Amino acid sequence: xxxxxxxxxxxxxxxxxxxxxxxxxxxxxxxxxxxxxxxxxxxxxxxxxxxxxxxxxxxxxxxxxxxxxxxxxxxxxxxxxxxxxxxxxxxxxxxxxxxxxxxxxxxxxxxxxxxxxxxxxxxxxxxxxxxxxxxxxxxxxxxxxxxxxxxxxxxxxxxxxxxxxxxxxxxxxxxxxxx
Numbered sequence: 001x002x003x004x005x006x007x008x009x010x011x012x013x014x015x016x017x018x019x020x021x022x023x024x025x026x027x028x029x030x031x032x033x034x035x036x037x038x039x040x041x042x043x044x045x046x047x048x049x050x051x052x053x054x055x056x057x058x059x060x061x062x063x064x065x066x067x068x069x070x071x072x073x074x075x076x077x078x079x080x081x082x083x084x085x086x087x088x089x090x091x092x093x094x095x096x097x098x099x100x101x102x103x104x105x106x107x108x109x110x111x112x113x114x115x116x117x118x119x120x121x122x123x124x125x126x127x128x129x130x131x132x133x134x135x136x137x138x139x140x141x142x143x144x145x146x147x148x149x150x151x152x153x154x155x156x157x158x159x160x161x162x163x164x165x166x167x168x169x170x171x172x173x174x175x176x177x178x179x
Contacts, residue, residue, distance in 0.1 A: 030171030043175040049129035054102035063169045067143040078135040087125045088116030107152035114152040129177040143169040
């Protein structure tokens with residue numbers, strides 16, 4: 001009888017064990033912050049199309065072991081035409097933990113950093129420029145287990161595709177702006 005119960009228990013539990021083994025681990029969380037604004041706070045005018053249109057200072061920590069590079073995407077889900085991409089940057093070396101304010105808008109850098117194209121059809125950062133109302137700007141950082149084989153000028157979708165199955169950790173910072 002004990003053998004019968006053990007076999008039934010195994011039959012019942014086996015699917016759950018297999019499902020758990022096939023689940024990907026949830027990526028760790030990176031703490032992303034800026035000296036320019038608090039999470040959920042209003043972004044200063046200098047970071048927008050109404051000001052200097054420069055990128056914010058961003059820094060991060062709580063990076064997992066095995067990180068080979070970072071990628072960052074900034075987008076606005078409140079845009080009337082759908083999510084609007086403001087910044088695509090990737091292959092940030094694993095030893096870097098900060099992007100200075102007013103990061104240059106060029107494609108390639110000697111240290112391997114590459115920037116993609118935003119929805120303004122430009123390389124680098126394009127600041128908030130909402131047509132009306134208050135919009136949210138999501139800055140999302142990803143720790144990757146590889147350096148991406150992706151060309152400068154890549155789109156957000158190309159970056160997301162290249163990062164699939166390589167994200168070790170991610171973090172998010174939200175800024176808001178109203179004209």
